[in-house]
Amino acid sequence: MQNICVVGTGYVGLTTGVCFADLGNRVTCVEIDLLKLDTLRSGRTPIYEPGLQELLERNLRAGRISFTDDYTLALQDARFVFITVGTPMGEDGAADLGQVEAAAAYIGQHLTQNGIIIDKSTVPVGTGDMVSGIIRQYARPDLRFSVVSNPEFLREGSALSDFFKPDRIVLGASDYAAAEEVGTLHEPLGAPVIITDLRTAEMIKYASNAFLATRISFINEIAQICEKLGADVKEVARGMGADRRIGPHFLDAGVGYGGSCFPKDVMALRHMAASAGCHPQLLQAVMDINKDARRRFIAKLTDLLGSLDGTLIGVLGLSFKPNTDDMRDAPSVEIIRALQSGGARVKAYDPVAMDAAGEILPTVTYCATAYDVAKEADALLIVTEWNEFKQLAFKKIKPYMRRPIVLDGRNIYDPAEMKELGFTYRGVGR
DSSP states (O other): OOEEEEEOOSHHHHHHHHHHHHTTOEEEEEOOOHHHHHHHHTTOOSSOOTTHHHHHHHHHHTTOEEEESOHHHHHTTOSEEEEOOOOOBOTTSSBOOHHHHHHHHHHHHHOOSOEEEEEOSOOOTTHHHHHHHHHHHHSOTTOOEEEEEOOOOOOTTSHHHHHHSOSOEEEEOSOHHHHHHHHHHTGGGOOOEEEEOHHHHHHHHHHHHHHHHHHHHHHHHHHHHHHHHTOOHHHHHHHHHTSTTTOSTTOOOSSOOOSSSHHHHHHHHHHHHHHTTOOOHHHHHHHHHHHHHHHHHHHHHHHHHSOOTTOEEEEEOOSSSTTOOOOTTOHHHHHHHHHHHTTOEEEEEOSSOHHHHHHHOTTSEEOSSHHHHHTTOSEEEEOSOOGGGTTOOHHHHHHHOSSOEEEETTOOSOHHHHHHTTOEEEOSOO
């Protein structure tokens, strides 16, 4: 058993803390938002992630995890201190490191024993050196500590599986022994450990996310070409993915990527590259294609309706992906705002994200079921591929709609079947 402190209880921090506790460690999480702190202490998760609620309850009952706003209490016995605070995108596209800097300062002020500080937040290359400098500025001169970069690769909707069954553990440090010790902490996971220097580990995270975003933008560009030339992008992707050099993952054409990672990380890497005197034209193209996917989706609807003005549009799916309530950079937000700007009224349904969506899109009418969304709608838009949308009874839906138009932004339906049911159906690249 190890004593672990986790600073920040956002998506990454809470998952990290709960999962390390479930491995038998004693974990203290620091959270300075008092409302959120009360929620966690009462055994409720402030985010939706399959299985996380049950894991939190189990480890609270076992006394392996606790929550506090007191750095002194959290750090007093901790050998490992994870920094998992947010790094939101700034106005210029660079990552805002204000929360990381504040966490490092507090750690330095309250550190009472030698330890290992682990950067798990997604941070620009060079942040580990900055964190080390801040802690040294505030810490007692007799204390010895090391900073290790340990980027996270958790996917929302499958975070627990990703934590317990990772493809790899990436560790970067100038102190190799400290990196090895953090590797030992991860030994129960049975994953290969890659140890590099600090800056290389930080770059691995950005390069990984940028590459995955590039695959999505690539297949969306191929989808646009498929539509013009009469090919089916789903079959194209299937044929491509069968090549072992390519593989099938992240080749689903649609309305583009979103969430808290890809948009922010691609933008931050582009900013880092430009600041270093590089010319990141591929990264810029990835971002441009992603935005264009949403514009083309709206243009396709406008062509079918003639005009958006005065129409009632139903939207199925609000979160940026299934199995999460995360609305950060969700394609639905940009799409719904474009619909409303064109004069349309919007109804929407999502299995878990409607409360979060209501704070961002207050003028949308939120419905109890997907079938309620279809009633009197001039068109039905599929924006997030939740499982419950894959078996909708469209024979039942068609009489509800004013016009039987379906725009499938995730290609989850068969075009021939939809046509046979009497729908005007449009997918992406089909």
